[in-house]
Amino acid sequence: MSKSKNIVAAIGLGSLAALAIGSSAYAYGSGTLDLGDDKMRFKGSYTFNGTYRGGMKVSGTVCDTAADGNGVYGQGKILGYAWSSKVSDGNGSASGCGTESRTFSSNDVNFVSYGWYQICTDDWGSDTCDISSRLNR
Numbered sequence: 001m002s003k004s005k006n007i008v009a010a011i012g013l014g015s016l017a018a019l020a021i022g023s024s025a026y027a028y029g030s031g032t033l034d035l036g037d038d039k040m041r042f043k044g045s046y047t048f049n050g051t052y053r054g055g056m057k058v059s060g061t062v063c064d065t066a067a068d069g070n071g072v073y074g075q076g077k078i079l080g081y082a083w084s085s086k087v088s089d090g091n092g093s094a095s096g097c098g099t100e101s102r103t104f105s106s107n108d109v110n111f112v113s114y115g116w117y118q119i120c121t122d123d124w125g126s127d128t129c130d131i132s133s134r135l136n137r
Contacts, residue, residue: 029137033058035119035130039066042074042119042130044100048112048137055105056115056135062087067095071122076104078115086120113137 030047044060056078064072073086087100104115114136120129 029135031135033060033117033132033135035117035132036063036065037130039064039068039070039128040072040119040121040130041065042100042117046115046117046135048115048135049103049105054110054112055103056112057101057103058117059101060099061097062100062119063097064095066121072119073122074100074117074119076102076115076117078104078106078109078112080109081106083118088122 028048030045032045033042035042041063042060043063044058046059047057049055049057056076058074058076062072062074064070071088073088075083075086077083081104084102084104087102088098105112114134116132116134118129118131120127
């Protein structure tokens with residue numbers, strides 16, 4: 001191979017490597033979520049947004065499976081921020097499911113590396129929660 005072809009090949013491989021590294025740095029992360037126990041359940045998914053006002057979107061169902069007089073709710077959070085407001089199953093303490101579809105983000109953050117989601121029973125004292133492991137981009 002001639003010297004000029006070697007240089008072109010090296011530049012081409014370097015450009016491909018730079019594109020691969022650059023695009024994976026802001027890659028979307030996603031997965032399924034299945035949280036809860038015999039009283040509460042969340043089934044759904046999460047997806048991390050891109051780089052502008054980056055955040056984590058969670059979609060699925062929040063279910064009260066006990067009908068024991070205690071309501072059920074879901075919350076999410078991203079790195080560096082507190083838990084979000086509560087989204088309940090929509091029917092108080094009766095059995096049934098509600099829909100969750102929210103993005104947890106901040107106008108101050110352009111890129112979010114990870115976050116968490118939890119499902120909780122609104123019971124006496126501190127609420128009982130099942131928290132996801134860290135959800136990664």
